Amino acid sequence: MVEKVFDTGRRPQWCPGCGNYSILAAVKAAFTDLALDPSEIVAVAGIGCHGRMTEYLNVNAFHAIHGRAIPVAVGVKTVNPNLTVIVHTGDGDAYSIGLSHLLHAARRNVGIKVIVHNNMVFALTTGQAGPTTPKGVKTRSTPAGNYEEPFNTILLALASGATFVARGFSDDVQHLKELIKLAIKHRGFAFIDVLQPCPTFYDLRQILKQKVYKLEKHDVTDFKAALELALESERIPVGVFYHVEKTAYEENLGSAIKRLSSVKEFSKIRLSKLLARFS
C-alpha cells in the first residue's frame, strides 16, 4: 500500500499505457517501503515526458533544464549528503544532450540515484529518433528508417565506473521497486535504465515482454560477467548487473561539509591568515 504522503494529489497526465505511470508507482512504493521522510528526498527531473514526475511526487523537487538534471543533483548531494537525491531523466536527457554528465557522475561515484526513463524515442517532441532508438526504426526524423546504431547503455554505465548498474522494465513494478530500493540504499552512484514502452510513438511493449528476463544467479560483483550480460542482444536481462562498494564522492568532502555552517562566520582572523601569502 503506497502512502498518500508521496502523492501531490495531482492526477498524472501521460498517454494511456505510458510506462511513466508504472515508474511513478514503483518510486512511491520504494519510498514507502524504505519509510523515507518526503522532506529528506530531492527529486531532480529533466525535460521530456518523464519531467512531469516532479508534479506528482510529493518530495522536494527541482525540474531542471534539458539534459542538466544530473549536475543539479550533484550540486544538491554534495552540499547535503543526508538527502536522498533521485534523478529522473529520459533517454534524450541522459543519453543525448546530457550524456557527459551521466558518465562523469558515474566516474565520480556521486551518491545520486539516476533513473533513466528510456522509451527509446523522443516522445515529448512528438516522435523523433534518439540515441537508444534501434537501427531501422522509422520515426518522424528517420522516415526511411534509422541508420544509426543505438547506445548500449549498460555498457556505457559500466565503462564509466558506475558502482551500481541495473536495468528495469516499467511493466514489472514490483521488480522495479526492488531495484530502486537497492539503488537508494547503495553507498554511491546508482544507475537504473528503465525500459519503458511509449504507446504513442514507439510501442515496444509486446516485444519487450517477450525478450525481457530476470537476472538470477549472477555475481553482481563480477565486472566481466556484467560486461558479458550487457552484450546480450537476443534476450534482454533485467536486474542488477553490477554492484560494488566504493567511497562516494561526497564522502571525500566530509570535513568541508561539516564546516559549511561555520563558513558564514568567516572571521577576520581567518582572512588575515589567508592574506599572509600576498604580502
Place this chain on the structure above:
Amino acid sequence: MDYATDLEVLIGGPAGSGVFATGAVAAKTLLQHGYDVFTTNEYPSTIRGGHQWVLVRAKLNGKAFSHRGTPDAILALDAHTALEHGGRLKDRGAILCDESVAQTLNMHRIVPLPLSKIVKEAGAPPVAVNMAGLGALLGMLGCDLELLLNAVKRQWEKARVAELNVKVAELGYEEGVKHGSMLSFKVRRVEAKQRLLLDGNSAVALGALAGGMSFFTAYPITPASPILHFLAEVQEECGIIVVQAECELSSINMAIGAAFAGARAVVATSGPGLSLMAEALGAAAMTETPIVIVNVQRSGPSTGLPTHTAQGDLRFAIHASHGEFPRVVLAPGDPVEAYQLSCEALNLAWKFQVPVILLTDKFLAESHWTVHELPEVELQDADFYQPEPSVKYARYKLTEDGVSPLVFPGVKGVRIYTNTNEHDEQGFVTVDPAVVKLMQEKRFRKLKELSKLSESRGVKVYGEGDTALVVWGSVKSVAMEALEKVEGVKLVQVIWLEPFPRRSLAKEIEGCKVLVAENNFTSQLVSLMRENLKLEPHAVLNKYDGRPFSPQELNEFMKANAGGFHG
C-alpha cells in the same frame, strides 16, 4: 646618485623559463622595500616556447595604478626579449642578459653577465638562470639582499629548490653589484606598513569567501583558472567545497543545485564558458536560485586570444539567455573593488534571489596591485522561511517586492518545488495566462529595489573637471594613472552595469564634455548610455587588440578632446 621614485622593470623570456616566478620575486622584493608596486604580464597560450613578459612598476611616493610601458631596466632571458622591448627602454636604462645572449645582440645599454656560469657553479638546473638574472638586476639597483633572498625563499615550497634559488640569486646579486655604475638610480628602503600585492582573481576569491561562499565550481579556462587554483588550495582551511566540473554546462548547473540545497555558490569562467552557461543562467533566473557567475573577460569572438584582455562581453552579460529576467551585472576596476563586489554579489544574489554576474577581465585578473588594507565587507544573510503549521509552503509566493520565502530541502513538513517551467506559487507547471503574467511581473518587481541600489552605489567619481572620462571595469586603473597628468577632467566609473544607474550617471556627467574609453570595438558602454541617458559622447576611444590601454593613450585621448589639459 638618484633614488628611484618611479621604477619600471621588465622581465621577459620564452614560456617555461620562469618569467612569472621572476616577476613575482621582483615585485615582492620591491614591495618589501616600501614601494607601491604594480605588475602586469603577457603570455601566449602555450606551455613551452613563445614570448612572455612581466612588467613590474614600483613607485615610492604615490600609487602605481598601472604600467608606464617604458622600462628602466630589462632582464632578457633570451635575445627576443631585448629586441622586442629594447626600443622602449629609458635613456639611462640597461638590458641585462647572459653573455651568450649578449653576443648575438648589437644594441646599446647591454650588460652581459655570466648568468649561466653562476647557475653551473651553484649546481642548479639551467632554468635557474632567471634567479641569477634577477639577483644581478636587483644588485645593480642596490636592493637589500636580505629582502631579496627572503622573497626568493618564499617563492618555492620545496626547501631544496628554494635553497638552490637563494644561492643562485645571491651569486647573481654579487655580480650585479659589480655593474652598479650602469644604473644611476637606486632602490631605497623606506619604512612601510605591511601591504598586500593582490591580483584581481585572488581578490574575487577572497571577496567570495568573505561573502560566505561555501561551494565553488569551475571548468578550467584561461584567464579564470587561478580562482579555481587558489580556492582548491585553501578549501580545507576554509571549509568550502570546490568541484572541478566536466564542462561549464555542468559547473553552472552544479552551482544551481548547490544553491538550491543552501550553499552560497559561485562559478567562475571566461567568455567561452559564459556562452555555454547561457541556458542555465536563465534557469537560475526562472527558478529564482541565487548564484554568482564570475566572468573573466578575454578577447573574442570564439577562442579569440585566450590569454589577452578585452571588455567585449558587457552586452552579452546583460542579455545572455533567452527570454527576459532581472539580473545584476557588476564590474570592479581594481582588486579592492573586486573584493568588495564579489562579496556584494553574493549578498545581492541571496537577498533578491537573482543571478549576479561579476565582470572582470584578464588585465584586472592577472595584474597585481598594492593594497594597503582590504575594506570591511559584510556578509548579509538573506531572510529565510520559517515553517508555519497548517500553512503550505509556496516557493514562488507573490510578494510586494517580488522576493519569495526561501528555504532548503530537509525541513520537516516542507515541500520545495523549484521549476524551470513557468509555474504557480507552489511551483507547479502552469500555462494559465493570468498566472504567467503575475509571475513575470513578480520577478521583475525585484528591479525596483535593485535599481535603487544601482543608483546609490553604481557610479564612482574621481577628481573634478568640466570634462568627464567615463569608463567601466579595469580601464579605471589605467585612467587613474592617466588622470595624474591631467587637469579639468574627472573620471566617472560605472560599477553597476545592470540595472543601469541611469540617474546618478546623468547627474555626474551633466554639463560635462563626455569622453568614453572602452576595451572593445562596438562601444558597449556607450550603447548603454545612449539607451539609458539618450546621450551621445563627444568622443570615444576603443581598443580591441587584446591589450589594455596604456596611460599615454588615454592621456593623448584626453588631450585631443578635453579642455584644461596640462600633460
